[in-house]
Amino acid sequence: MPKLIVCAKQVPDPEAPPGSLKVDTSANKVVLPASISPVVNPYDEQAVEAALRLKDALGGSITVISLGNNLQRDVVKKPLSMGADELILLEDPAFEGGDAWSTVTALAAAIKKVGEFDLVICGRQAADWDAGQVGLGLAEMLGLPVISLAQKVEVMDGRVRVERVIPDGYEVIESSLPALITVSNELGEPRYATLKGIMAASKKQPAVWTPADVGLDASQVGEVGRKSKLVRLFQPTKEAHCEMIEGESVEEAGTLLADRLRTAKVI
Amino acid sequence: MASPLSVLITAEVNEGNLSPITLELLGSARDLAGKLGGQVGCALLGSGVADVAQQIIAHGADHVVVIDVPALQDYLSDTYTSVMETVVRQTDPEIVLMGHTSMGRDLGPRLAFRLGAGLATDCIELDIDNSSKQLLATRPVYGGNARATFATDTHPQMATVRSKAMTPLPPDPSRQGETVTLSTMPDLTVGLTLSDRVKEEVKGVKLEDAPVVLGGGRGLGGPEGFQQLDDLARALKGAVGATRAACDNGWWPASSQVGLTGKIVAPDLYIAIALSGSSQHMAGCSGSKTIIAINKDPEANIFKESQYGVVGDYRQVLPAFAKRVKDLLEK
DSSP states (O other): OOEEEEEOOEEEOTTSOTTOOEEETTTTEEEOOTTSOEEEOHHHHHHHHHHHHHHHHHOOEEEEEEEESSOOHHHHTHHHHHTOOEEEEEEOGGGTTOOHHHHHHHHHHHHHHHOOOSEEEEESSOTTTOOOOHHHHHHHHHTOOEEEEEEEEEEETTEEEEEEEETTEEEEEEEESSEEEEEOGGGOOOOOOOHHHHHHHHHOOOEEEOTGGGTOOGGGSGGGGOSEEEEEEEOOOOOOOOEEOOOSSHHHHHHHHHHHHHHTTOO | OOSOEEEEEEOOEETTEEOHHHHHHHHHHHHHHHHHTOEEEEEEEESSOGGGHHHHHHTTOSEEEEEEOGGGSSOOHHHHHHHHHHHHHHHOOSEEEEESSHHHHHHHHHHHHHHTOOEEEEESEEEEOTTTOOEEEEEEEGGGTEEEEEEEOSSSEEEEEOTTSSOOOOOOTTOOOEEEOOSSOOOOOOSOEEEEEEEOOOOSSOGGGOSEEEEEOGGGOSHHHHHHHHHHHHHTTOEEEEOHHHHHTTSSOGGGBBSTTSBOOOOSEEEEESOOOOHHHHTTTTTOSEEEEEESOTTOTHHHHOSEEEESOHHHHHHHHHHHHHHHHHO
């Protein structure tokens, strides 16, 4: 029965209306209005879903690892309420302000501490910084084979078989275990938490690990452990002006829109 | 190589032809190398690809490192990462660039972590800092709601670049360059096996190349709405794309998803129908020359991104619009 590890990040809700987010350019920091609440990164929820489908078919266990500071328990516990077994929080002020490199350093140390596993599953990217580096970087740092952008993950005969999304379809790639998989949105909707799951999750206490707990110095993680320097954070200015086409009826507006495109030489 | 290599790019070849992203990377690499006073190199990996080396030189490279072996026929994470690691160690560039494509999304982070290099992915702007001479790599973050410029103290510095963000140079067939091979080849035996490749048939114009793209969203309400878009797309010799929500619902093939995690299109005309214009989606089409929107919600974000718009239910607006467009095209 496979032992699965899923990495899941808490991010500001990416479905929040565009434009509600502001940037403090003097501090190079994003300012989130109170209306944007934190959620589990949607791609990571799909990684949890991929793990749950394997567990449904084969049994086994799912350990979720989340890294950050001030993690909201009701948010980061969501994978537990979906059906994951254990939650480990890498939570410490020292983890703040990290990049892919310092995040991977901490996650790799935590995974080594967890010990034996068959698969590490990550979302393809986090919906806040959208870099898409952590899963692949983690595989490099742990020396694992990696298959990215999975739309389907199966384990059989001690191997993992993955349908990997490519621009014009998908390819089927197999690897020995242990391995690391990143999951793409084509995997499909993650399941809802059940009431039973929510009850079970509320009783579970996550393990909380600091850098020292995973054998790291505070200088290796978070902002000081970065490889990339954030030089500038800003918001592009938009000068768009939309010419609204109106008519006696909406049908007429449709006709007039075509006419307008012709006079503007667009068609 | 006599003079220092400022920028190394990774070429992509598709069915014997250089991919547009390669020409875009060469254009950007020439600009950066000019500011650093060094040369441009290009790694050309594949099987039966050596023929395009001359084209790569014509588009701006000084050196092409050709690794033309059957084992590199298809992109496979392990083999490409090992070969690129060897190329970077042999050529010792300041900067390594590749496309933020299916290949670069996988290869970029692996190579960066193997080399211990700082990497900025999905960049839309690259520049050199005047005083530090470091690469300044700018990329959209928070779903396109903000932009971040990164630099790094590592050697090399790495970036993957979004399609259609950079401008290619016109080819100059008289440009001189050299082709070289690798002095030592890495071990290409791998643990991964590629057992099958399943292609979705695309009828009509390819989405990325279409001069007109019709994009449909959740508001279409089902696959029937997409048939209407497809019908108009044929008349306009265009293609149909869809938002992630519509693809995830199975209304249109996932391979035609436009957005951050799908295809990037930059047509002359993008017709956004019954889609709200989320940042996720706009990341895939904001480079379009003209965007028009049909949406029943006057507050929809798509109107902030469009030059022309009609507020109304697409079921009423689109048939009238399509009919007039067809009439006008026949004239």
